[in-house]
Amino acid sequence: MIAALLLAAGRGERFGAPEPKQYARLLGRPVLRVAAEALLADGRIEALQPVCAAGEEARVAAMLEGLPHLPPVTGGATRQASVKAGLAALASLHPSGVLVHDAARPVIPDGTIPALLAALEQHAGAIPAQPVSDTLKRGAEGVIGETVPRAGLFRAQTPQAFRFDTLRAAHEASTAEATDDAQLLEWIGESVALVPGHESNVKITFPEDLARVESNLLPLGSSRLLPRIGTGFDVHRLVPGRALILCGVTIPHELGLDGHSDADVGIHALCDAIYGALAEGDIGRHFPPSQMKWRDADSAQFLVHAMERVAARGAMLVNADVTLICEQPKIGPHAAEMMARLAAIMGVDIGRIGVKATTTERLGFPGRGEGIACQAAVSLMVPD
Numbered sequence: 142m143i144a145a146l147l148l149a150a151g152r153g154e155r156f157g158a159p160e161p162k163q164y165a166r167l168l169g170r171p172v173l174r175v176a177a178e179a180l181l182a183d184g185r186i187e188a189l190q191p192v193c194a195a196g197e198e199a200r201v202a203a204m205l206e207g208l209p210h211l212p213p214v215t216g217g218a219t220r221q222a223s224v225k226a227g228l229a230a231l232a233s234l235h236p237s238g239v240l241v242h243d244a245a246r247p248v249i250p251d252g253t254i255p256a257l258l259a260a261l262e263q264h265a266g267a268i269p270a271q272p273v274s275d276t277l278k279r280g281a282e283g284v285i286g287e288t289v290p291r292a293g294l295f296r297a298q299t300p301q302a303f304r305f306d307t308l309r310a311a312h313e314a315s316t317a318e319a320t321d322d323a324q325l326l327e328w329i330g331e332s333v334a335l336v337p338g339h340e341s342n343v344k345i346t347f348p349e350d351l352a353r354v355e356s357n358l359l360p361l362g363s364s365r366l367l368p369r370i371g372t373g374f375d376v377h378r379l380v381p382g383r384a385l386i387l388c389g390v391t392i393p394h395e396l397g398l399d400g401h402s403d404a405d406v407g408i409h410a411l412c413d414a415i416y417g418a419l420a421e422g423d424i425g426r427h428f429p430p431s432q433m434k435w436r437d438a439d440s441a442q443f444l445v446h447a448m449e450r451v452a453a454r455g456a457m458l459v460n461a462d463v464t465l466i467c468e469q470p471k472i473g474p475h476a477a478e479m480m481a482r483l484a485a486i487m488g489v490d491i492g493r494i495g496v497k498a499t500t501t502e503r504l505g506f507p508g509r510g511e512g513i514a515c516q517a518a519v520s521l522m523v524p525d
C-alpha cells in the first residue's frame with residue numbers, strides 16, 4: 142500500500158503574507174487542496190496524511206473536504222520533524238511505500254508519480270530532480286568567489302518516494318537536520334534514484350511564485366480567461382425509507398429521494414452546471430448509472446470530480462447559484478449549512494455559493510410532493 146504525506150506545517154515566512162502560503166488561493170482554491178488533488182489523481186495513493194501546524198487541524202480538514210484523507214496530525218518546528226510526525230501517524234497502516242510532498246507544490250506533472258513508484262522497485266528512494274541549467278557562482282558580500290561546475294548537479298523537487306520502513310529508520314538514525322528526506326537516506330548509505338523533474342513543479346516560496354503557477358496553468362497559447370456559464374437541472378422522486386440528502390446535508394424528513402446514488406438532486410444539478418460550463422457533457426457521462434459502484438454513492442465525490450475538471454482546465458469558479466424546488470421540507474432553515482457544505486466540498490469561499498428554494502404554488506409534481514427538482518447555474522472563468 143502506498144501512503145502520502147502532505148506537508149503543510151510551515152510558516153511560509155519568505156512568502157510574507159499574514160497566512161502561510163499553503164492556505165493561499167490558487168485560481169480560487171487553497172494551494173494545499175490543489176496539491177492534495179494532484180497527489181490523489183494518480184489513483185495509487187491509498188492513504189493521504191496531512192501534517193499541519195498545531196491548532197490548524199480542523200481548518201486543514203475543512204480545506205480537504207470531499208477528498209479521501211486521514212485526520213490531519215500536528216507537525217514540528219522543522220520540515221524534518223513534520224515528516225517524522227507524519228510517518229509515526231502512518232505506521233499502524235504498514236504502508237510499503239510513502240510519498241513525501243510539500244503542500245506548497247500544487248502542480249505534480251503527469252508521469253512523475255509513476256516514474257517514482259517504478260524506481261522504488263530498484264531503489265530505497267526516488268526523487269524528481271531537474272539538471273541545473275544556469276551557471277553557478279559561489280559568492281559572498283556581493284562578490285564572486287568562484288564558479289561552481291554544474292555538471293551532475295540537480296535541483297530536488299517533491300513528491301519524494303521511499304520504502305516506508307527505510308525512511309522511518311533513516312529518520313530514527315538521523316542526528317542532524319536534513320533539507321529533504323533523500324538526504325537522510327544518503328546519510329545511511331541507501332540508494333536514491335533520480336527521475337525527471339519538471340519546470341512546472343514550482344514550490345511556492347515568494348508571492349510571485351503563486352502568480353507564475355497560475356499563469357502556467359493556462360493552456361499553451363491561451364492568454365486570457367473568458368467568463369462562461371452553465372446550467373443544470375435534475376429531478377428525483379420522493380419515496381419512504383430513504384434518507385433525504387440535499388446539497389450534501391442530511392435533512393430529517395419522512396421521505397427521501399430515490400435514485401441510483403444518494404440522489405442528492407442539488408449536487409447533481411450543480412455538477413451538470415459545471416460540466417455544462419466546461420462543455421464536458423453531464424454527470425451521467427462521467428458516472429454512468431449502469432455502473433454498480435455508484436449505487437448509493439455519496440454525491441460529494443461527483444462534485445469533487447467536477448471541480449477537478451475545473452482545475453484541470455486551468456479554470457476558476459466565479460459563483461454557483463442553486464435553487465431547490467419543493468413544497469416540503471422547508472429549505473430556509475438548512476440553506477446556510479448547505480452553502481457551507483457545498484463550499485467545503487468544492488474548496489471555494491462560501492461567498493461564491495448560493496442556495497435558495499422556491500415552491501410551485503402546489504402545482505405539478507413538486508407541488509404534489511411527488512419529487513424534488515433543482516436547477517443550478519454557475520459561472521466560470523475559463524482559459525480561451
Ligand code: CTP
Nearest residue numbers: 149150151152153154155218219220223244245
Ligand atoms: N513544512 C512543514 N513543517 C515545517 C516546515 C515546513 O511541514 N516545520 C512544509 C511546508 O509547509 C512546505 C514544505 O514543508 O509545504 C516546504 O517547506 P518551505 O517551502 O520551506 O515552507 P515554509 O517553511 O512554510 O516557508 P519558509 O521557509 O519561507 O518559512
Ligand code: MG
Nearest residue numbers: 151152153220
Ligand atoms: Mg522553510
